[in-house]
Amino acid sequence: DIQMTQSPSSLSASVGDRVTITCQASQDISDYLNWYQQKPGKAPKLLIYDASNLEAGVTSRFSGSGSGTDFIFTISSLQPEDIATYFCQQYDNLPLTFGGGTKVEIK
Amino acid sequence: HVQLQESGPGLVKPSETLSLTCTVSGGSISSYYWSWIRQPPGKGLEWIGYILYSGSTNYNPSLQSRVTISADTSKNQVSLKLRSVTAADTAVYYCARYGGHSEGAFDVWGQGTVVTVAS
Helix, strand or coil, rough: CCCEEEEECEEEEEECCEEEEEEEEEECCCCCEEEEECCCCCEEEEECCCCCCCCCCCCEEEEEECCEEEEEEEECCCCCHHCCEEEECCCCCCCCCCCEEEEEEEC | EEEEECCCEEEEEEEEEEEEEEEEECCCCCCCCCEEEEEECCCCCEEEEEEEEECCCCCCCCCCCCCCEEECCCCCCEEEEECCCCCHEEEEEEEEECCCCCCCCCEEEECCEEEECCC
């Protein structure tokens, strides 16, 4: 199985801060990487697909980059409604696997 | 737009079979893959498996011996059966569309249903 390692597992930042989350794959997955946002008690929501493509209707504050084994998810200016847990997911190989998640809080 | 709704018992006894149904509205299941994903309390996401409307399936090897996913195109439903459950199977179970407009992403999700395994 491809292991997806996210860091940090949690972070606290101020409104307006730039926030960066990393996801590392245990092997080369090209750009077969997606990012999701999950708010408490809700289902995950697709934000970024194929490493860097913004899902329709998702705010442009969110962006993704990377390829191979190292990927970055960025919130350009943290807003209160961005409080959530963020997950990466690879689809290069079965089984499909997710990162452990990064919980984002407001300082 | 496509909506998914999971349903089924919220409590299952150990060693019994967990059975859930995902009803798809606003679109046909006769396209795309339909997947089950679970999330134990306070933990991350685990992919269980997926099915293509034609019946072709693929399962997570960690659960393969206990899982069956099926599709009923006449009812526009996808079902999950997980046999011989233990407390470790307690989780929120989600159904999701896989490979919609993005090849490898889960782009539409149900709200999830909580399943507790306990006697």
